[in-house]
Amino acid sequence: MLKDIICEAINTRSELRVFYNGGYRTIEPHRMGIANTENTLLRCFQTSGYSESGETVGWKLFNVRNMRDVSPTGVHFLTPRPEYTLADSAMHRVICEL
Structure with missing residues (x-):
């Protein structure tokens, strides 16, 4: 399952x-x-790739139901991005987080 x-x-x-x-x-x-x-959202930091807005690097908020072909790259990041905060007004309930 995608959420897993x-x-x-x-x-x-x-x-x-x-x-x-x-x-x-x-x-x-x-x-x-x-x-x-009641949409499931993902707060993530995009490091490369496509962007409709032209901002290929930066914080993004994705609707999980619109994500396809999801796979690990084999690369791990050591720490959360410096701008990461536990306060996120976009979500009223957390499923999983760093």
Whole structure:
């Protein structure tokens, strides 16, 4: 199940390669949770790949149901990104987090 793959990546600090909204991206998943709309969201830091906005590196918020072809890259990140915070107004309930 996709949520299990994402939580495992968060727990092991593993990069993921995902197809999302038109292209492949490499991400560091930091938190997955439930929004007020009941959508499952993923807060992640994108390190490379496609971006509709043109911002190929930076913080992203993905709707998990739109993620496809999710797989670990085999690369691990050692620490959360400096800007990472436990306060996340986009999610009212956390499923898994760093």
